Amino acid sequence: xxxxxxxxxxxxxxxxxxxxxxxxxxxxxxxxxxxxxxxxxxxxxxxxxxxxxxxxxxxxxxxxxxxxxxxxxxxxxxxxxxxxxxxxxxxxxxxxxxxxxxxxxxxxxxxxxxxxxxxxxxxxxxxxxxxxxxxxxxxxxxxxxxxxxxxxxxxxxxxxxxxxxxxxxxxxxxxxxxxxxxxxxxxxxxxxxxxxxxxxxxxxxxxxxxxxxxxxxxxxxxxxxxxxxxxxxxxxxxxxxxxxxxxxxxxxxxxxxxxxxxxxxxxxxxxxxxxxxxxxxxxxxxxxxxxxxxxxxxxxxxxxxxxxxxxxxxxxxxxxxxxxxxxxxxxxxxxxxxxxxxxxxxxxxxxxxxxxxxxxxxxxxxxxxxxxxxxxxxxxxxxxxxxxxxxxxxxxxxxxxxxxxxxxxxxxxxxxxxxxxxxxxxxxxxxxxxxxxxxxxxxxxxxxxxxxxxxxxxxxxxxxxxxxxxxxxxxxxxxxxxxxxxxxxxxxxxxxxxxxxxxxxxxxxxxxxxxxxxxxxxxxxxxxxxxxxxxxxxxxxxxxxxxxxxxxxxxxxxxxxxxxxxxxxxxxxxxxxxxxxxxxxxxxxxxxxxxxxxxxxxxxxxxxxxxxxxxxxxxxxxxxxxxxxxxxxxxxxxxxxxxxxxxxxxxxxxxxxxxxxxxxxxxxxxxxxxxxxxxxxxxxxxxxxxxxxxxxxxxxxxxxxx
Numbered sequence: 001x002x003x004x005x006x007x008x009x010x011x012x013x014x015x016x017x018x019x020x021x022x023x024x025x026x027x028x029x030x031x032x033x034x035x036x037x038x039x040x041x042x043x044x045x046x047x048x049x050x051x052x053x054x055x056x057x058x059x060x061x062x063x064x065x066x067x068x069x070x071x072x073x074x075x076x077x078x079x080x081x082x083x084x085x086x087x088x089x090x091x092x093x094x095x096x097x098x099x100x101x102x103x104x105x106x107x108x109x110x111x112x113x114x115x116x117x118x119x120x121x122x123x124x125x126x127x128x129x130x131x132x133x134x135x136x137x138x139x140x141x142x143x144x145x146x147x148x149x150x151x152x153x154x155x156x157x158x159x160x161x162x163x164x165x166x167x168x169x170x171x172x173x174x175x176x177x178x179x180x181x182x183x184x185x186x187x188x189x190x191x192x193x194x195x196x197x198x199x200x201x202x203x204x205x206x207x208x209x210x211x212x213x214x215x216x217x218x219x220x221x222x223x224x225x226x227x228x229x230x231x232x233x234x235x236x237x238x239x240x241x242x243x244x245x246x247x248x249x250x251x252x253x254x255x256x257x258x259x260x261x262x263x264x265x266x267x268x269x270x271x272x273x274x275x276x277x278x279x280x281x282x283x284x285x286x287x288x289x290x291x292x293x294x295x296x297x298x299x300x301x302x303x304x305x306x307x308x309x310x311x312x313x314x315x316x317x318x319x320x321x322x323x324x325x326x327x328x329x330x331x332x333x334x335x336x337x338x339x340x341x342x343x344x345x346x347x348x349x350x351x352x353x354x355x356x357x358x359x360x361x362x363x364x365x366x367x368x369x370x371x372x373x374x375x376x377x378x379x380x381x382x383x384x385x386x387x388x389x390x391x392x393x394x395x396x397x398x399x400x401x402x403x404x405x406x407x408x409x410x411x412x413x414x415x416x417x418x419x420x421x422x423x424x425x426x427x428x429x430x431x432x433x434x435x436x437x438x439x440x441x442x443x444x445x446x447x448x449x450x451x452x453x454x455x456x457x458x459x460x461x462x463x464x465x466x467x468x469x470x471x472x473x474x475x476x477x478x479x480x481x482x483x484x485x486x487x488x489x490x491x492x493x494x495x496x497x498x499x500x501x502x503x504x505x506x507x508x509x510x511x512x513x514x515x516x517x518x519x520x521x522x523x524x525x526x527x528x529x530x531x532x533x534x535x536x537x538x539x540x541x542x543x544x545x546x547x548x549x550x551x552x553x554x555x556x557x558x559x560x561x562x563x564x565x566x567x568x569x570x571x572x573x574x575x576x577x578x579x580x581x582x583x584x585x586x587x588x589x590x591x592x593x594x595x596x597x598x599x600x601x602x603x604x605x606x607x608x609x610x611x612x613x614x615x616x617x618x619x620x621x622x623x624x625x626x627x628x629x630x631x632x633x634x635x636x637x638x639x640x641x642x643x644x645x646x647x648x649x650x651x652x653x654x655x656x657x658x659x660x661x662x663x664x665x666x667x668x669x670x671x672x673x674x675x676x677x678x679x680x681x682x683x684x685x686x687x688x689x690x691x692x693x694x695x696x697x698x699x700x701x702x703x704x705x706x
Contacts, residue, residue: 002054004054004072004073004074004075004077005074005075006073006074006075006076006077006078006184007023007024007025007077008021008022008023008072008073008077008078008079008184009021009022009023009024010022010054010056010070010072010079012038012041012056012058012070014038014039014041014058016033017033017034017035017036017037017038017060018031018032018033018034019031019032019033019034019056019070019097020032021070021079021099021182023077023184026138026184026186028101028138028140028184029101030099030100030101030182031099031100031101032097032098032099032100033098034058034060034068035062036060036061036062037060037061038058038059038060039058039059039060040057040058040059040067041056041057041058042056042057042058043055043056043057044057048201048202049201049202049203049204050073050076050078050080050197050198050201050202051073051074051075051076051201052073052074052075053071053072053073053074053080054071054072054074055069055070055071055072056069056070057069059086062094063090063094064085064086064087064090065086065087066083066084066085066086066094066096067082067083067084067086068081068082068083068084068096069081069082069084070097073198076183076194076197076198077183077184077185077194078181078182078183078184078194078198079181079182079183080145080179080180080181080182080198080202081096081097081145081163081179081180081181081182082177082178082179082180083096083177083178083179084175084176084177084178085172085173085174085175085176085177085178086174086175087174088171088172088173088174090171090172092165092167092168092169093164093165093166093169093172093178094164095154095162095163095164096162096163096164096178096180097162097163097180097182098160098161098162099142099160099161099162099182100159100160101159101160102159103132103157103158103159103160103161104158104159105134106132106133106134107121107132107133107134107135107520107521107524107525108121108122108123108130108131108132108157108524109121109122109130109131109132109133109520109523109524110122110123110124110128110129110130110131110153110415111124111126111128111129111415111418111448111451112124112126112128112415113126113128113414113415113416114374114414115374115412115414115434116412116413116431116432116433116434116444116448117413117414117415117417117418117432117448117451118444118447118448119443119444119447119448121523121524122157123153123155123157123161124153124415125152125153125154125155126152126153126414126415126416127143127144127148127149127151127152127153127414127415127416127419128143128153128415128416128419128451129141129142129143129153129195129415129451129454130142130143130153130155130161131188131191131192131520132161133188133191133520133521133524135521137186137187137188137517137521138184138185138186139184139185139186139187139188139190139191140182140183140184140185140191141181141182141183141185141191141192141194141195142161142163142180142181142182142183143163143180143181143195143199143419144163144178144179144180144181144419145179145180145181145199145202146177146178146179147165147176147177147178147179147387148416148419148420148422149377149383149384149389149390149391149394149416149420150165150166150169150384150385150387150390151163151164151165151166151178151416152164152165152166162180163178163179163180164178165178166384166385168384168385169385169386169387170385170386171386171387172387173387173388176387179202181195181198181199181202183195183198187517188517188520188521189514189515189516189517192450192454192514193454195454196453196454196455196456199419199422199454199455200422200455200456202422203422203423205422205423205425205455205456206425206456207453207456207511208428208429208456208457208458210479210506210508210627210628212407212428212429212458213366213367213407213428213429214258214259214322214366214367215258215259215324215367215407215409215428215429215460215480215481215483216428216429216458216479216480216481216506217258217505217506218256218257218258218259218500218503218504218505218506219256219257219258219482219483219484219496219499219500219504219506220257220258220259220260220261220324220481220482220483221246221247221250221257221259221260221261221483221484221485222261222263222462222463222483222484222485223243223260223261223262223263223265223485224261224263224264224326224435224462224463224485225263225435225436225463226435226436226437226462226463226464226485227263227463227484227485227486228485228486228487228490229242229243229246229485229487230263230265230485231265231283231284231287231293232284232287233287234488235287238307239265239307240307240308240315242488243260243319244315244318244319245488246487246488247260247319247320247321249488249489249491250491253491253493254502255491255493255496255497256500256502256503256504257321257504258321258322258504259321259322259323259324259366259367260319260321260322260323260324261323261324261325261326261369261483262323262324262325262326263326264326264327264328264371265283265292265293265307266292266303266304266307266308266312266325266326267292267298267299267300267301267302267303267304267327268291268292268298268299268300268302268304269291269292269294269295269296269297269298269299269328269331270294270296270297270298270299270331270333270334271294271295271296272296272297272331272332272333273295273296273297274297274329274345274372274375274376274378274379275379276332279295279296280295281294282294283295288306290304290306290307291304291306292304292306292307296331297328297329297330297331297332297334297345298327298328298329298330298331298334298336299331299333299334299335300334300335300336301327301356301359302359303315303363311363312359312362312363312364312365313362313363313364315363316363316364316365317364319364322364322365322366322367323363323364323365323366324365324366324367324368324369324409325360325363325365325367325368325369326369326371326411327356327368327369327370327371328371328372329345329346329372329375329376329379330342330345330346330347331345332345336352339352340352343380343382343383343389343392343393344376344379344380344381344382344383345375345376345379345380346376346377346380346383346393347393347396348389348392348393348396349392349396350396350399350400352396353396353397353399353400353401354400354403354404356368356400357400357401357403357404357406358404360404360406361404361405361406365406366405366406366407367406367407367408367409367428367429368397368401368406368407368408368409369408369409369410369411370397370408370409370410370411371411371412372411372412373410373411373412373413373414373417374412374413374414375412376393377390377414377416377417380393390420391420394417394420394423394424395423398423398424398426398427401426402426406426407426407427407428407429408424408426408427408428408429409427409428409429409430409431409460410427410429410430410431410457411430411431412431413430413431415451417430418430418451418452418455418457419455421455421456421457422455422456427457428457428458429457429458429459429460429480429481430452430457430458430459430460431459431460431462432444432445432448432449432451432452432459432460432461433445433448433461433462434462435462436462436463436464437461437462437463437464437471437474437475438464438468438471439470439471439550439599439600441461441462442474442531442550443531443550443552445459445461445474445478446474446513446514446515446531446533447515449478449512449513449514450514450515452512453511453512453514458478458479458480458481458512459478459479459480459512460478460480460481461474461475461478461480461481463483463484463485464484464485465484465485465486465490465492466484466486466490466491466492466493466495466496467486467490467492467495468495469495469498469598470550470598470599470600472495472496472498472499472622473548473600473602473622474513474548475499476498476499476506476507476508476622476623477508477509477512477513477533477535477546477548477622477623478512478513479508479509479510479511479512479513479535480512482499482500482506484496497620498620498621498622499621499622501628501629501646501647501650502647502648502649502650503647503648503649503650505628505647506628507618507621507622507623507626507628507629508623508626508628509535509536509537509546509623509626510535510536510537510538510627511535511536512535513533513534513535513546513548514533514534514535515531515532515533516532516533516534516547516561516565516566517565518532518561518565519531519532519533522552528552528553528555528556529552529556529559530549530550530551530552530556530557530558530559530595530601531549531550531551531552532547532548532549532559532561533547533548533549534546534547534548534565534566536566536567537623537625537626537627539625539627539630539632539633539634540632540633540634540635541609541635542607542609542615542633542635543566543567543568543607544604544605544606544607544615544617544624544625545566545567545568545604545605545606546602546603546604546605546623547561547566547591547601547602547603547604547605548600548601548602549593549595549600549601549602549603550595550599550600550601551595551599557594557595558592558593558594558595559592559593559594559595559601560590560591560592560593561590561591561592562588562589562590562591563585563587563588563589563591563605566605568605568607569587570587570607570608571584571585571586571587571607571608572584572585572605572606572607572608572614573585573605573606573608573614573616573658574591574603574604574605574606575603575604575605575606575616576593576601576602576603577602577603577604578596578598578601578602582616582658582681582683584608585605591603591605604616604624606625609635609640610635610636610637611635611636611637611638611639611640611702611703612659612660612703613639613640613657613658613659613663613701613702613703614657614658614659615630615633615640615642615655615657616655616656616657616658616683617629617630617655617656617657618630618653618654618655618656619654619656620653620654624656628645629644629645629653630642630643630644630645630655631643631644631645631696638702638703639663639664639700639701639702639703640700640701640702641668641698641699641700642655642698642699642700642701643696643697643698644670644688644690644696644697644698644699645695645696646690646695646696646697647695648695650690650695651689651690651692652687652688652689652690653688654675654685654686654687654688655672655685655686655688656683656684656685656686657683657684657686657701658681658682658683658684659677659682659684659701659703660682660703661682661703661704662674662677662679662704663677663684663701663702663703663704664701664702664703664704665686665699665700665701666699666700666702667697667698667699668698668699668700669691669694669696669697669698669699670688670689670690670691670696670697670698670699671687671688671689671697672686672687672688672689672697672699673686673687674686675687686699686701
């Protein structure tokens with residue numbers, strides 16, 4: 001097979017039963033061997049969701065006849081493998097591919113088969129992508145590409161890597177396919193992007209958008225673990241009246257809530273854990289005993305009548321905003337086992353999912369959150385040992401939610417659930433860190449957000465308190481949900497409005513904040529340098545980067561990086577939010593700083609445009625150039641043209657920037673006037689008024705004499 005435009009060579013030696021993948025530009029060479037005679041070798045070409053390809057097919061017989069396919073894409077450094085089982089009732093599956101090479105000097109990274117898929121510098125043998133990288137950033141990623149509920153990676157971290165099915169499989173049906181994907185790249189983040197692009201292409205999935213559902217579009221209130229009203233309420237008010245009064249309090253303070261999340265307290269449960277072992281009778285010993293106030297599994301997915309005497313729908317109507325609702329595993333003693341097909345503690349019958357989604361739709365629910373996914377898989381053995389059972393669980397959930405116009409959120413997922421999520425466009429969000437967001441969870445949250453972003457799902461950090469500005473910044477930079485859980489009177493309106501417009505819309509970056517390449521390299525080498533993560537907003541050629549730094553070790557608080565690490569070139573201004581100061585950096589300059597007393601540093605890196613003008617944006621927001629506020633920035637040699645969005649009822653805002661000379665401002669729609677200009681720093685402030693009927697304004701900025 002000829003070398004592709006991306007530089008990949010694929011060859012098969014049928015007489016020796018060997019195959020080889022080579023990337024000469026990276027000096028990478030991986031080989032595999034079939035331990036039996038290869039026959040029926042053929043080649044072909046075509047096009048799929050990843051792009052145009054050429055492929056080689058060949059058959060062999062091990063414990064039964066199988067067919068292998070190796071597909072090399074023309075314009076991406078991607079190789080796809082398929083093993084097809086040509087006869088039914090195989091026992092355990094066989095590995096394919098098994099690739100060997102000089103891997104011992106490469107650094108390794110993957111996600112563990114544990115709750116929330118925590119990161120690991122090493123290779124976990126589960127359904128996770130494996131990242132291998134050199135000190136110069138040359139990287140490769142390999143992962144399962146199908147049958148995620150029963151697939152896994154395997155290898156020895158030194159000389160081999162491969163994909164196979166779970167060893168405990170009882171049988172494999174005829175014509176079942178076992179796929180794998182191998183991606184090469186220059187730069188760790190770039191390689192992740194290529195892997196994600198290819199995986200999403202295979203499943204025809206796009207990156208989730210800012211308006212994917214109300215959870216990612218608007219600010220919300222959460223009652224899960226870590227919130228003040230998690231299994232807790234004002235005893236004088238009762239649970240539902242406490243939440244209704246909270247909404248009235250927010251309304252009185254003009255704090256917009258887009259939705260309310262109801263956690264596991266809202267429905268009836270047992271006292272048994274996922275394995276069936278009894279636990280305590282009460283979840284909160286200070287509250288009245290009831291079927292809702294328990295730790296155990298689901299008995300009936302209905303609002304507990306002790307808390308919701310008029311039902312879920314009436315509560316939602318009185319509340320006036322949509323609901324997102326949580327669910328656990330199905331208890332082994334639940335009457336659902338008598339009516340529906342349940343495998344272990346997870347429903348695998350579509351009718352069960354349709355019935356509960358119908359109930360939620362009638363109750364004003366817009367998002368269904370499936371929690372305890374790791375324990376459901378662990379305590380439903382057929383999901384890992386029988387093809388199709390795990391798919392019936394997740395397929396049924398997604399199909400029923402789609403039928404009832406609900407979106408989904410996964411919680412407590414292992415890596416295989418992230419990969420499985422590729423199949424479901426209505427799976428909009430996924431938890432990527434443990435309960436109750438706080439600085440000790442920041443690193444894992446950002447690492448696991450890499451996996452979520454790659455498969456097209458927006459990460460959710462979990463609930464925190466609105467007075468915690470560091471948590472608020474990271475939550476906004478995640479591009480996913482932003483939700484707090486303060487009790488009545490403890491809400492911090494100032495911090496909340498740093499995240500949102502007056503109508504509750506979150507002003508966010510284009511993509512989730514992810515680890516910078518330097519962070520992977522330092523983590524692999526056990527260096528104590530601060531953790532660096534970044535994201536961006538792109539307005540055509542104007543790319544604004546946002547960098548968040550925090551310490552891995554209290555003794556090391558100094559950090560530095562280069563503009564090219566952010567994918568930016570040319571001179572730029574670095575704006576320090578804590579200091580409210582800008583520093584000009586040349587195209588090859590090093591950006592450096594120190595972690596302050598607040599425990600983090602937050603920087604915005606903004607290009608100097610061809611006219612010499614730099615836009616800082618709406619500095620009242622955590623993401624000042626987010627597209628929910630600045631719709632577009634068009635550049636030309638003499639100046640800039642901006643379009644601004646306003647929330648309904650919002651009339652005047654401030655837009656700031658830097659110009660080497662006194663700027664000239666011309667309004668096109670609405671009004672834009674220069675409020676101030678500092679000739680020493682070049683910083684200017686514009687007062688911008690909206691056109692009320694369109695909630696927008698347009699204007700140009702030019703240098704004096706431009």
